[in-house]
Amino acid sequence: MSQKRLIWQLYPSYLVITLLSLIAITWYSTRELRGFYLGTLEEELKTRARTVENRMLEDNLDIEVSKIDTLCKKLAQVMKCRITIVLPSGEVIGESDENPLEMENHLKRPEIQKALNGALGKSIRYSNTLSKSMMYIAIPLSDHNRNVSAVIRTSISTSAIEYTLGIVYFNIVIVGVVVALIAALICLFVSHRISQPLHKMKQVADRFARGDFSMRLNVSNSEEISHLAKAMNYMAEQLDARIKTINHQRKQQEAIFASMVEGVIAVDKDNRLISLNYAAAQLLDVKSDDITNKRIDEVIANPELYQVIKQALLNHEIIEGEIVITNQERRFLKAHGAAMQDSNGAQIGSVIVLHDVTTVRRLENLRRDFVANVSHELKTPITSIKGFVETLMEGALDDRDDAMRFLGIIARQTDRLNAIIEDLLSLSRVEQGKEQDSIPKEHSSINNLIQSAIECCKNNSQEKNINIIIVNQEDIIANINPPLLEQAVVNLIDNAVKYSESGSQIQIEVTCKNDLISINVQDWGCGIMEEHLPRIFERFYRVDKARSRKLGGTGLGLAIVKHITQTHGGYVTVTSEYGSGSTFSIHLPAAI
Numbered sequence: 001m002s003q004k005r006l007i008w009q010l011y012p013s014y015l016v017i018t019l020l021s022l023i024a025i026t027w028y029s030t031r032e033l034r035g036f037y038l039g040t041l042e043e044e045l046k047t048r049a050r051t052v053e054n055r056m057l058e059d060n061l062d063i064e065v066s067k068i069d070t071l072c073k074k075l076a077q078v079m080k081c082r083i084t085i086v087l088p089s090g091e092v093i094g095e096s097d098e099n100p101l102e103m104e105n106h107l108k109r110p111e112i113q114k115a116l117n118g119a120l121g122k123s124i125r126y127s128n129t130l131s132k133s134m135m136y137i138a139i140p141l142s143d144h145n146r147n148v149s150a151v152i153r154t155s156i157s158t159s160a161i162e163y164t165l166g167i168v169y170f171n172i173v174i175v176g177v178v179v180a181l182i183a184a185l186i187c188l189f190v191s192h193r194i195s196q197p198l199h200k201m202k203q204v205a206d207r208f209a210r211g212d213f214s215m216r217l218n219v220s221n222s223e224e225i226s227h228l229a230k231a232m233n234y235m236a237e238q239l240d241a242r243i244k245t246i247n248h249q250r251k252q253q254e255a256i257f258a259s260m261v262e263g264v265i266a267v268d269k270d271n272r273l274i275s276l277n278y279a280a281a282q283l284l285d286v287k288s289d290d291i292t293n294k295r296i297d298e299v300i301a302n303p304e305l306y307q308v309i310k311q312a313l314l315n316h317e318i319i320e321g322e323i324v325i326t327n328q329e330r331r332f333l334k335a336h337g338a339a340m341q342d343s344n345g346a347q348i349g350s351v352i353v354l355h356d357v358t359t360v361r362r363l364e365n366l367r368r369d370f371v372a373n374v375s376h377e378l379k380t381p382i383t384s385i386k387g388f389v390e391t392l393m394e395g396a397l398d399d400r401d402d403a404m405r406f407l408g409i410i411a412r413q414t415d416r417l418n419a420i421i422e423d424l425l426s427l428s429r430v431e432q433g434k435e436q437d438s439i440p441k442e443h444s445s446i447n448n449l450i451q452s453a454i455e456c457c458k459n460n461s462q463e464k465n466i467n468i469i470i471v472n473q474e475d476i477i478a479n480i481n482p483p484l485l486e487q488a489v490v491n492l493i494d495n496a497v498k499y500s501e502s503g504s505q506i507q508i509e510v511t512c513k514n515d516l517i518s519i520n521v522q523d524w525g526c527g528i529m530e531e532h533l534p535r536i537f538e539r540f541y542r543v544d545k546a547r548s549r550k551l552g553g554t555g556l557g558l559a560i561v562k563h564i565t566q567t568h569g570g571y572v573t574v575t576s577e578y579g580s581g582s583t584f585s586i587h588l589p590a591a592i
Helices: 007-059 065-079 110-116 159-209 223-259 278-284 303-314 358-393 400-436 446-456 458-463 482-498 530-535 545-550 557-567
Strands: 082-086 092-095 121-127 132-142 148-157 263-268 273-276 319-326 330-341 347-356 442-445 467-470 477-480 505-513 516-523 571-577 581-589
Touching: 007 065, 007 132, 007 148, 007 159, 065 082, 065 092, 082 132, 110 121, 110 132, 110 148, 121 148, 132 159, 159 223, 263 278, 278 347, 303 319, 303 330, 303 347, 330 358, 358 400, 442 446, 446 458, 446 467, 446 477, 446 482, 446 505, 446 516, 458 482, 477 482, 482 505, 482 516, 482 557, 482 581, 530 571, 557 571, 557 581
Parallel strands: 467 505
Antiparallel strands: 082 092, 082 148, 121 132, 132 148, 263 273, 263 347, 319 330, 330 347, 442 477, 505 516, 516 581, 571 581
């Protein structure tokens, strides 16, 4: 149904009422005016008829046509009206305007009928004789016995009255039209004045609905509209304050959710997503665009998460569970779920908080591997030492040659234990210094450090006739801890010597590019298979355990290199091709 503005509902109503009032007044006034004119004319004709009656009585005229007719014509000239005398039989015996002998019988005339009955007869009708509208007044003329001997009828044309009334009607219509126009303008003005404040309120209310509460309504002179304007202005102030408070609280909540490390997921009781913070989107690898109000299974494909949500909806206690996400990398998430309730205590959904425990799991795995590796590494020399000691105690001590050989083995295993413990202590000191940020640093030459590291490995390299060369002789100064960084380089050179063939070459290159200092140690030894590269810097990780132990390795050298480099704010990389050699690189920031 189409809606109209209030002005076009009020204005036609006012206009119709005004026009109906004008029409009613015009109709009533013209009716009364016409009645007044006709009543006046009727009284005049009645008076003239009485005058004719009196004259006939004074002259004591008999019912004689010639005398009556002459009297009628004479009096008609004076009275300016038509006079007709009619016998009870309807015969006309006197007529002021016509020859009575030629006139038809008037017995059927309504005014004649009333007069013959002793009453006043009157009638307004069209006269065929005179061809005009006439008013007729008839009175009875009685004899001494009170019998009607004749009827005296006076008449006059109503054309003058009709003409006068026409002019009056015309003037009334003109005035009515003018009044109607004026009334229409007044009605339009009044309607506009009533509807304009309401239209203004509608515009302001529309702006309120769009969230713009800056406008205020003017207080009108009308009491009702004034109260309404004040109420709307007060409502706008209250809404503006409350919406600002809600927006502030919402922004605070969004900021809290966005800055939380934990992922937060809220769903309703129909498992439709209410909110998902950035951390949850990152953990679950969800694109956060246009996901609100979608079912959780349309956004996240993880049955373990569905189970946690289901249990949270069914229970009033906090639910715990673990979720495994397998995307580009395997993630372990600890989920805590709880039911959401409204102010009345009705359950409306559930909220799930996700904690990324991948690092914890990885550290636990590393700890278990570390404990197992340390136990294994220590168990081997301890078992060997214990076995040879028991052998000596059982009598081998009496055989000097066997005793010396066994004692030599025990000494080597003791040295191996000492080397493992020293490396573990070194690694512990590096990690402790990194955590406490207490590693002292100084501006020192990288080339001098490289030369010192080569000197430390000179004996081992000369035994295998391996040539160590420095490609870039440019002197680079960096803010470093020389002993620690030298130990890292020594470990890399020592590994390169161990796994290179006799007579081969080791190349060391120091570069500074894009504010990054790189120390590259390249060998052309046996190389490393690709599947071992991601774990090569883990503690006790060996590509070839038997060969590593044979060469005297502890499995901690590369782990020490990694942590020393991280202590300096850098990182380590390795590139290798199995059978063709490896390149280990230490990358340090130049501005440290």
